[in-house]
Amino acid sequence: MSKTEKFAFLGDKDEEHTIDSKDLVTVIQDPAGASSTVIYVESSKTDPAAPPQVKLSKAISPPPPSAGPDFMSGRETHVIVSAGSGTGQAGVFYEHAVKPVLDVFFHGAKNAYQVHYTASVMSIINLTNDIIFPRVNEGHLQRIILLSGDGGIVDIINSLLSRPISGSYKPPQVFLLPLGTANALFHSIDIRKDNTWGLSSLPTDNHRPLPIFAARFSPGARLLVNEAQSEEGLPKDPQTGQPTLYGAVVFSWGMHASLVADSDTAKYRKFGVERFKMAATEALFPADGSLPHAYKAKVCILCTSPLGDESWRSLPREEHMYVLATMVSNLEKTFTISPASKPLDGSLHLVHFGPTDGNEAMRLMGLAYQDGKHVDDPAVGYQAIEGLRIEFEGKEEDSRWRRICVDGKIVRLEEKGWVELRKVDRHVLDVACGSPAA
Numbered sequence: 454m455s456k457t458e459k460f461a462f463l464g465d466k467d468e469e470h471t472i473d474s475k476d477l478v479t480v481i482q483d484p485a486g487a488s489s490t491v492i493y494v495e496s497s498k499t500d501p502a503a504p505p506q507v508k509l510s511k512a513i514s515p516p517p518p519s520a521g522p523d524f525m526s527g528r529e530t531h532v533i534v535s536a537g538s539g540t541g542q543a544g545v546f547y548e549h550a551v552k553p554v555l556d557v558f559f560h561g562a563k564n565a566y567q568v569h570y571t572a573s574v575m576s577i578i579n580l581t582n583d584i585i586f587p588r589v590n591e592g593h594l595q596r597i598i599l600l601s602g603d604g605g606i607v608d609i610i611n612s613l614l615s616r617p618i619s620g621s622y623k624p625p626q627v628f629l630l631p632l633g634t635a636n637a638l639f640h641s642i643d644i645r646k647d648n649t650w651g652l653s654s655l656p657t658d659n660h661r662p663l664p665i666f667a668a669r670f671s672p673g674a675r676l677l678v679n680e681a682q683s684e685e686g687l688p689k690d691p692q693t694g695q696p697t698l699y700g701a702v703v704f705s706w707g708m709h710a711s712l713v714a715d716s717d718t719a720k721y722r723k724f725g726v727e728r729f730k731m732a733a734t735e736a737l738f739p740a741d742g743s744l745p746h747a748y749k750a751k752v753c754i755l756c757t758s759p760l761g762d763e764s765w766r767s768l769p770r771e772e773h774m775y776v777l778a779t780m781v782s783n784l785e786k787t788f789t790i791s792p793a794s795k796p797l798d799g800s801l802h803l804v805h806f807g808p809t810d811g812n813e814a815m816r817l818m819g820l821a822y823q824d825g826k827h828v829d830d831p832a833v834g835y836q837a838i839e840g841l842r843i844e845f846e847g848k849e850e851d852s853r854w855r856r857i858c859v860d861g862k863i864v865r866l867e868e869k870g871w872v873e874l875r876k877v878d879r880h881v882l883d884v885a886c887g888s889p890a891a
């Protein structure tokens with residue numbers, strides 16, 4: 454859809470309206486069938502980072518409605534409003550955009566959907582464990598409208614996989630509304646690129662399975678919580694009993710994991726996506742003028758032969774700066790970490806480079822903001838992989854260099870700890886996207 458494309462309709466007082474097509478959420482046929490409601494958004498004129506507001510207009514002669522009157526029926530609907538995500542705008546977006554849209558979709562019916570506001574880091578996990586999982590595991594169809602960043606989806610995945618799944622299990626449909634900081638998954642799936650912050654995906658029926666990975670950790674690995682002031686044991690996989698985290702976006706160690714960890718504080722969060730660059734600058738240009746840290750561990754890539762035999766091959770260096778595996782193309786809207794990744798294609802790509810000075814690291818990362826040009830730079834390794842293994846072997850005494858990032862969660866390993874990452878062939882949930890399953 455081109456930038457200048459317009460959408461015109463005639464209001465119920467015969468007045469003409471013309472809006473930008475990128476602002477259109479949908480057109481809903483009213484139950485009686487005589488008229489329709491055109492739903493569109495209005496973006497803030499002063500703050501481009503502010504969520505848009507929704508406008509509703511009765512129309513007597515729009516083009517044929519995009520969605521029939523009862524397209525929302527047949528699924529239980531949960532709306533999750535993650536108050537702690539991003540710069541804390543999920544509540545306002547729910548009130549000014551999501552609620553008015555759902556009230557039209559459900560024709561104002563009472564109790565048509567349940568709204569859950571997060572109150573703590575455990576809220577989405579508890580909701581999934583207590584309400585969503587039991588229902589989908591009994592075969593009930595569920596729709597989850599998720600106002601959060603990538604952390605919301607990773608909490609849902611890990612909770613859904615924390616117990617054995619029954620034969621009746623029905624993967625819930627998740628609609629991502631990008632209220633987090635980076636929103637990597639949202640920006641990497643081929644959702645309509647418009648101004649509606651994901652609202653235009655709500656009336657569509659295009660869903661695809663979300664590819665996931667598993668990171669299995671050595672027994673002493675600990676999840677850092679509460680701005681790293683506390684630590685917890687990791688969830689154990691119900692089948693293997695091993696400490697395991699599932700993810701769908703990114704697994705990293707080195708510079709990326711450190712800057713995600715260091716910037717996950719209330720102090721940094723208020724700066725939105727800028728927080729990553731601020732933390733990167735601090736890490737890459739230490740105050741004492743020294744070079745950035747050279748991260749030490751053995752890093753191996755999982756290779757499979759054409760006959761399916763597996764072997765692990767070491768990266769040809771013992772010190773590293775950037776080691777990142779990802780299932781998505783974009784870690785932020787304009788930060789294309791893996792240009793070869795296609796939406797929801799299930800590939801896992803490794804991006805890595807060795808120790809260097811702050812300016813060179815900034816240059817390489819700057820290329821990622823130019824449509825992923827860093828992968829063409831000779832200093833950067835880039836390839837599709839099946840898995841990755843990091844073994845510390847006692848090479849890093851200071852625990853801050855042993856932090857691993859899984860979709861924004863930070864895990865600290867023991868001095869001789871290890872972690873192994875692999876793609877997982879499990880269909881846990883579907884995400885709404887722009888094109889139907891192939």
Ligand SMILES: Nc1ncnc2c1ncn2[C@@H]1O[C@H](COP(=O)(O)OP(=O)(O)OP(=O)(O)O)[C@@H](O)[C@H]1O
Nearest residue numbers: 537538539571572573574602603604633634635636
């Ligand atoms: N009311 C709350 N109180 C405390 N923590 C909360 C609350 N609501 C959400 N959280 C936590 O805040 C974090 C938000 O993570 P999320 O990934 O959704 O946002 P983000 O980190 O800003 O975005 P992204 O991961 O896309 O960069 C999660 O750890 C979540 O559990």
